[in-house]
Amino acid sequence: MTAARPEADAGPVVVRVDRDRCIGSGMCALSAPGSLALGDDGLAEPVADYADGGAELTEALAEAVDFCPVEALTLYSADGGYRIAPAD
Template identity: 80%
Template sequence: MTGPAGTEPVVVRVDRDRCIGSGMCALSAPGSLALDADGRARPVAEYADAGAELTDGLAEAVEYCPVEALALHSARGGYRIAPAE
């Protein structure tokens, strides 16, 4: 899966043991994250093309998670994009 020039697919990882279901992620990136029946975050798709608008929403979701249950990784290289290590 490839995106616009200069972008790459990303993977959103959710630590479901940490997630408290605040919903901030689903509000920040509704096309990429949703709350499941248990009220916890889950990715909508396995991979997301990292266009500028999408990446900004996902980066906000990761940043605003009150319990740091989200991480954004490169789908190709596996390295962490956000939050910074």
């Protein structure tokens, strides 16, 4: 898996949760609480979405995407909408 690493010129990002894959382990919410939280249904939810303009790509968020045990997290550019990580 290709890791997403914060870059100095990286714009805002949006993390999407594949709710069919998420098993509610909570690892992402623990490691990147500013970016992800567990919802009332026990599955992960992004803190910021496109409507919010996205959020900064932090090291913690990049690691959360990398380490989700079921690869339920995907990073997109909040500006261009293109996929950043994991690589296709």
